[in-house]
Amino acid sequence: MIDSLVHTPKSEAECALRLYDESWCAAYAVRLRWPQGFVCPVCAASHQGYVQSEKPLCRACGRSSSITAGTLLHGSKKSIATWLRALWWLSGEHTSVSIAKLKHHLGFRSYQTGWAWMKKLRFILHQVNRTQCRGIVLVDAVAADDCDKGDQLLTSVESIARGRSTGRLRIKVSAVLNQEFIAQFCRQAVTPGSIIIVPGRTPFDGFHMQEIVCTVDDSIFHHEDVLRISACYRLWRRQKKFRCTAQHNDQDLVDEFCYFYNRSLYTDRVHLFETLVSVALNHSHDDFRSLIEQSAAPGGVQ
Ligand SMILES: [Zn+2]
Structure with missing residues (x-):
């Protein structure tokens, strides 16, 4: 050493x-x-x-x-x-x-x-940003922006203390959302052995994975955190003056947003x-x- x-x-x-x-x-x-x-x-x-x-x-x-x-x-x-x-x-x-x-x-x-x-x-x-979410993890999708591109933000975020705070965040931008894509995202974003909470609606209904326990919960209680995060992302993006054009790589923007969201987990600079x-x-x-x-x-x- x-x-x-x-x-x-x-x-x-x-x-x-x-x-x-x-x-x-x-x-x-x-x-x-x-x-x-x-x-x-x-x-x-x-x-x-x-x-x-x-x-x-x-x-x-x-x-x-x-x-x-x-x-x-x-x-x-x-x-x-x-x-x-x-x-x-x-x-x-x-x-x-x-x-x-x-x-x-x-x-x-x-x-x-x-x-x-x-x-x-x-x-x-x-x-x-590649560190995975672990423990109890909320997984949901919301519209990426106010434009008509139709992209979705597939989001996973650790649920630490309900009503207080969330933990590590991962987001993937997707134009087409299906269970195959969701499973691929969860393998990358969530540690095996974790419990994920998904909504009961399409395309999440009936979703299951071998290595991750999936629980369905439709209450707004469990998904307001994802809605709040997506609202934060849209505000952050507007503040950066990025417009909805093909000139900017949406995934790069999302990755940067996730980095700064997760940065607060590091209390020691x-x-x-x-x-x-x-x-x-x-x-x-x-x-x-x-x-x-x-x-x-x-x-x-x-
Ligand atoms: Zn050598």
Whole structure:
């Protein structure tokens, strides 16, 4: 274990200060990427206890590597400290993110750089959102917006304390809602062994799954939380001035909304920051590359 190399900051103030120390940032990133010691990104050979933040050398294939090699941050011209400051900024946002705010925080002049970084940060948000709902989970669908597109928001949300609060939220946008789609969503969004509460109407009537207990309840008592969440989403979307056009990916918007809804579950900002850094350093650049290629990028990753 190399935990002794660098510790998690004990306060927000300490964390914000450390992020201007390049060597601390490098050691912190190494601890989160290789907690048991360096693992070669080329040949996957593990080196128990071997820690080297500057160009670690693989004893198996002889190649030198870097903290960001093969990760989401692969090939970036900016330092790891700059990336950590971007993730620290992200961990402190409570309602929305934007390229303008990111540029202001990091002092970037280029819109292209801000655009490329925001794509990666949104990808990280999406990965953090993948945590499943568990326990007693409300599942329902409501209209996505006031337009005539007909999309539905298929929603699952943990029911923590009736009348007080809800827990983790997952939402999927769907143009066609049937039981096959609902089952696929529940497998992704709800932990096996949980209990889901669905309404008795079409297309939920008669819905069942092997790995999840399904209970039918039509009372408004159980579904007002979903109605309230969808109203919050529509308001949030209006505030972001997104219009109902094909230019915006509705699922991206919904994912961002879910991230900020779930963000309040993290009472400790430093813990959320560490989660974001772990995602950035433990996801492959290849997973992300197709996303970049699909978009008409005004410029490359800086
Ligand atoms: Zn190797």
